[in-house]
Amino acid sequence: MHGQAHSGEGEQRSVAPLVELRGLRKRYGRGNQGVEALSGLDLTVPAGSLYGLLGPNGAGKTTALRILCTLLAPDAGAVQVAGIDALQEPRAVRRLLGYVAQEVAIDKILTGRELLELQGDLYHLDRGDRQGRIGELVDLLGMAPWIDRRCGGYSGGMRRRLDLACGLLHRPRLLVLDEPTVGLDIESRTAIWGVLRQLCAEGTTVLLSSHYLEEVDALADHLAILEAGRVIAEGSPAALKGALGGDRVTLRVREFSTPEEAGRVQRLLEGCPGVRQVVVNQAQGYSLNLVVEHEGVVEQLRRQLADAELPVFALAQSRPSLDDVYLQATGRTLMDAELAVAGSRDPKAERKQSMR
Numbered sequence: 001m002h003g004q005a006h007s008g009e010g011e012q013r014s015v016a017p018l019v020e021l022r023g024l025r026k027r028y029g030r031g032n033q034g035v036e037a038l039s040g041l042d043l044t045v046p047a048g049s050l051y052g053l054l055g056p057n058g059a060g061k062t063t064a065l066r067i068l069c070t071l072l073a074p075d076a077g078a079v080q081v082a083g084i085d086a087l088q089e090p091r092a093v094r095r096l097l098g099y100v101a102q103e104v105a106i107d108k109i110l111t112g113r114e115l116l117e118l119q120g121d122l123y124h125l126d127r128g129d130r131q132g133r134i135g136e137l138v139d140l141l142g143m144a145p146w147i148d149r150r151c152g153g154y155s156g157g158m159r160r161r162l163d164l165a166c167g168l169l170h171r172p173r174l175l176v177l178d179e180p181t182v183g184l185d186i187e188s189r190t191a192i193w194g195v196l197r198q199l200c201a202e203g204t205t206v207l208l209s210s211h212y213l214e215e216v217d218a219l220a221d222h223l224a225i226l227e228a229g230r231v232i233a234e235g236s237p238a239a240l241k242g243a244l245g246g247d248r249v250t251l252r253v254r255e256f257s258t259p260e261e262a263g264r265v266q267r268l269l270e271g272c273p274g275v276r277q278v279v280v281n282q283a284q285g286y287s288l289n290l291v292v293e294h295e296g297v298v299e300q301l302r303r304q305l306a307d308a309e310l311p312v313f314a315l316a317q318s319r320p321s322l323d324d325v326y327l328q329a330t331g332r333t334l335m336d337a338e339l340a341v342a343g344s345r346d347p348k349a350e351r352k353q354s355m356r
Contacts, residue, residue, distance in 0.1 A: 018174060018205045019045035019068065024077035026063050026229075037063040038074070039229040045207055045222070047173075050200040052220030053209040054322065056337035060229035061209040062102060065178050068207075069099045081174060097174040098167035102182070104159045108152030112143060112162050115151060116169060123170040130169075137165040141195060157188030164192065168199075175199060177208045181215060193219060213322045213334060225326055227337070232329040241320040245276065246291040248324045249298065252314040253305065255285065261310075262286035268308055272301060277328055283336035289327055292317070 024041040027034050038060045045051045053061045066072040068079060070090035079086035086093040107115060113134065120130035138147050141161045146154070154162065160180065167175060177196075181189040196219060200206050210216050216223050217237050225233040225240075233240055253265055262280045265288055269278045274297035278290040292298055302312055326334045 016047050017044045018047035018082055019043070019207065020078075020080045021064065021068065022078040024064060024067060024079070025075045026060075026067065026072070027075055037229050038067075038077075041077070041226075041230055043224055043231060045205060047205050048200070048203055049222050050196060050206045050208065050220055052216035052223035053207070053226060054211065054213070054216045054223055054326075054334075055209075055226035056211055056334055056341055058341045059226040059337075061226055062178055063229075064226075065099075065176055065207070065209060069097060069176055070094055071099075095170075096172060097176055098170065098172035100163050100167040100175070100177045100180055102178040104156075104163045106151045106154070106159055106162060109150060111150055112147040112154070112158075112165075113138075115162065116165060119166045119169050125170065133169060133171070134165075137168060140198070141165055142191060155188075157184050157191075160184060160188065160192065164195070172204070174205045174207065177206065179210060180208065181210075181212070189215075211334065211338065217322050223322075225322075225329065227326075227330055233325055237322060240325045241322065244291050244320040244324060244328065246293045246320075247295075247317050248320050249290050249292050249301075250281075250314075250316045251288045251290070251301070251312065252285065253310045254313045257286040259286060262288065265305070265310060268304060268310070269301065272297070272304060275301070279327060279331050281327070281332060281336070283332050283340070289324070291320075 021041055021043040024038045025036075026038040027036045029035055041060065041064055043064070053064070055061055063072065067074050068081070068086065070086055070093055073087070081093045081096055084092050084096070110118070116134045116137070117130065120134065125133065138144050141164060143158070143161055143165065146158060151159070151162070164177075164180065167177075181192055184192070193215075196206055196208070208216070208219065220237060222236055223234070223240070224231045235243075251265075251269075253261065257265070259282075266278050266280055269275050269288065269290055274293040276291045276293070278288060281287045281289055292301075298315070298317060302315075305312055323333050323335075326332075326337075330337065332340070
C-alpha cells in the first residue's frame with residue numbers, strides 16, 4: 001500500500017517538506033463587510049508526518065485546506081505540493097492528494113460499495129485494481145457488515161468512514177482532512193484515529209484540521225495553531241508544551257474580579273521569583289494564568305497575596321496543555337475563542353445563508 005510507494009527514500013523523505021504554503025491571503029466580501037480569512041499564512045508540512053492544524057472556527061483552517069486542494073483561489077501567495085505549483089498545475093496536484101471535507105456528501109440511493117466503485121471510475125482506476133483496493137479499504141475501515149447497504153441508512157460514523165475511504169481510494173501521497181471526527185461517537189472517533197496512525201506509519205502524509213485539543217495532541221507529531229488567518233505557534237505538541245517551562249496555574253482572588261484588581265494582582269505576580277508568563281483571562285472573570293517553575297512557588301504566591309490582602313478564592317495547578325499554549329499566545333483559551341466566534345455571528349445573516 002502506501003508503504004511500498006514511499007519505501008527506500010531514507011531519512012530525507014521524512015524531513016523534506018511535502019506541502020509549502022507561503023504568504024497566503026484570502027478575503028471574503030468587500031469593504032467593511034468583508035472578512036479576512038487568511039492574512040499571510042505560512043505553513044510547511046514535512047513528508048510522512050501527521051500534521052495538525054488547531055484553531056477555533058473562523059481561524060482560517062478550512063480556507064487554507066481548500067486552497068491547498070485547488071478548490072479555492074487565494075488572493076495572494078504560493079502553494080507547492082511535492083515541488084509542484086498548485087496554482088499553476090492544479091490537475092497534477094489533485095493526483096497526489098485525497099480530500100475529506102468537513103461536510104459529508106453521500107448519495108443516499110447507492111450502497112457504500114457502489115459509491116466507491118463510482119469514485120474509482122472518476123479516478124480512472126483499472127477495474128481489477130479498483131475492486132482490490134475497495135476490498136482493502138473495507139477491511140481497513142471495518143465497513144464489511146454494512147458496505148452493501150444503501151447509504152441513506154448510514155449513521156454519522158459510517159458516513160464518515162465511507163467518506164474517508166473515498167479520499168484514500170487512489171492511494172494519495174497526501175491525505176487532507178477537515179474536522180474528520182466532529183460530532184462522532186467515541187467508538188467511531190477511535191477507529192478513525194487508528195486508521196490515520198496506520199496510514200502515517202506506512203508513509204502517507206496526513207494533514208488534519210481540528211478544534212479538538214485532545215485529538216491533535218494524541219495524533220499529531222507536528223502542529224500549527226491558527227488564529228485570525230495566521231500561524232501563532234508551531235512545533236511538536238511536546239515541544240510547544242515544554243516551552244512553557246513549568247506547571248500552569250489558574251488563579252482567582254475572587255469569583256469575578258474587576259480589570260483594576262486583576263491588573264494589581266498581575267503586577268504583584270510578575271514581581272515574584274519563579275513566576276513567568278502572567279496572562280489576564282478577561283473572558284473568564286479576569287482570572288490569571290501563569291507558569292510556576294517549581295512547587296514551592298505556589299505557597300510563596302499564597303503568602304504574598306495574603307500580605308497584600310488579596311486572599312485566594314480559587315487556585316488550580318496542572319501540567320501544561322495545548323490549551324495553555326493557545327492561551328499564552330492569544331490571552332484566551334480555545335473554548336473562549338469558540339464562544340467569541342459564536343457570539344459574533346449574525347443570526348439573520350445565517351438564516352439568509354441557510355435559505356440559499
